[in-house]
Amino acid sequence: MLLKGIVTPAKEVSYILVVEILMAVCIKSQIQNMNLVIGCTIGCSYCYARNNVRRFHMIEDFENPEFFPGKLRLMDKARPQIFLLTGMSDFSGWKPEWREQVFAKMEQNPQHQYLFLTKRPEEIQFSSRLDNAWFGVTVTSRKEKHRIADLRQHIHGGHYHVTFEPMFDDIGAVDLSGIEWIVIGTETGHRKGKSVSRPEWVQSLTAQAHALGIPVFMKEDLLPILGEAQMIQELPPAFQKILEEQRKWQK
Helix, strand or coil: CEEEEEECCCCEEEEEECCCCCCCCCHHHCCEECCCEEECCCCCCCCHHHHHHHHHCCCCCCCCCEECHHHHHHHHCCCCCEEECCCCECHHHCCHHHHHHHHHHHHHCCCCEEEEEECCHHHCCEECCCCCEEEEEECCCHHHCHHHHHHHHHEECCEEEEEECCCCCCCCCCCCCCEEEEEECCCCCCCCCCCCCCHHHHHHHHHHHHHCCCCEEECHHHHHHHCHHHCCEEECHHHHHHHHHHHHHHC
């Protein structure tokens, strides 16, 4: 269902609301992982990427990130895609020469949208003139809210987004100025003592985003927590356009 001209207290916004009758849309069906770099030095206790690397023996040492430039050929596909390039790494851990090679290839393939995530934006000094680059931070607790300001300060160009997942406490009031999309989720897996997002935490972030006309995507893992009636899955217009183009290709 395409919603246009929705009036919020802040401004008018146009975005897509994705809903299924019996289940939420899996974000992986909308966004494709392209793991150009595998490995991360941050060491989060809940890291699924580290567990997958160990399970499938992808690289020798997860704390020593490796670059796989051969995967850049995936960008040559003519069919538009939305790619997450940091599904098994953190953008702060990318070497400058890796970034240069990746962004040169991105410039040659403007048909796609490209997403990046980091938990250490303060360690990055980067700018891009590409309009199809989306730079984001992960915020998991109230004490990490500064990452959003650090993102705006240290990375320039493209678009900004924020992922709130997992959440270990009530994030509270956040400054979302300049942010164009937020994603909200909960911790998955079977880690002992894992954190489960509370409905009121999700609803607070959603209300703050909508007050600024920012689309919100609640990940499918929130379905048993919130219930179907409370699920919201919205995409930015640029992503909506990609999905529309994909449907044309299918026809």
